[in-house]
Amino acid sequence: EVTRKEFLREMTSTVPLSLGAMTSQHKVIKHLERQKLKSTFLSSSVQILLLFHAPFSAKGFLYFDCHKMGEKSFIRKDYGIECWSEKWNTFLPFAIILVFGFALMLPLVLGGIVYLKRNDLYQPAVLQEIGFLYGRYNVGSEGWEIVELIRKLMLTGLLVYLPAMSRTAASVMVCVWAVALLNYYEPHKNRNIFWLCNLSYLMTTCKYLATTFEQPRNDGGELEDERGARTMGYLLISMDVAVFVGVMYCVVRVFYDSRHTQRGDTQSHDNYNLLVRTRSKGKNTRGGRAR
Secondary structure (H helix, E strand, O other), X not given: OOOHHHHHHHHHOOOOOOHHHHHHHHHXXXXXXXXXXXXXXXXXXXXXHHHHHHHHHHHHHHOOOEEEEOOEEEEOOEEEEEOOOHHHHHOHHHHHHHHHHXXXXXXXXXXXXXXXXXXXXXXXXXXXHHHHHOOOEOOOOOOHHHHHHHHHHHHHOHHHHOOHHHHHHHHHHHHXXXXXXXXXXXXXXXXXXXXXXXXXXXXXHHHHHHOOOOOOEOOOOOEOOHHHHHHHHHHHHHHHHHHHHHHHHXXXXXXXXXXXXXXXXXXXXXXXXXXXXXXXXXXXXXXXXXX
């Protein structure tokens, strides 16, 4: 692949340049290099934030998930911390910053950027700046990354504020909504990734549905049907294995398609060079005969 720097050098190498033109060319090359570096830094930073968004957001939301026991309330994830106590108030500012400054702010900022630039998303300057957010999605589905963020945010954090009896039902509704949107818009350009996301969404829906089948227990708190509980455990594990196998298949297929495309581009480039040399040789031969 020819870089911008090589392209500019090839375009200007056969033309004698004045000092002013050479200075302008140098400035253009430096500007393109700075823009590329800026785009790479921005893309890497946002990708890291997207990677840690779901687990960090869950920590922030769970800090406010209090379980009332008698006259006191305790954090459901750590019953050693009493809600609204001095110890709880000590870390409250960090939890508020994590929830409002990161968990909720990131999808709002990214969604606002895509919305404000919705008419110029495929302009070269915009594409180079924020194209990493929607480059792998089809036209019309550029905001799918924000939809994915909202889905994870709801499943890992926001649902903890619902009553315990309705959380599973709400989770199933969110998963069904996500599956419906995925198959309606079909946002992914790569069909393998699209079917992998379908598999992942369906397995997540099945897991939440499985939690609705609560196993009966006796007076001692032991399961009455241990065989059924074991079977359910094997079923849940098989779902994770199915998704893992799908991920490995997609990774191998992407590498294979990339190598195949690269070989095709190399062959096309060689054929083009051979055609240019053949035409140049033919022109030189005709020129020699004319002399």
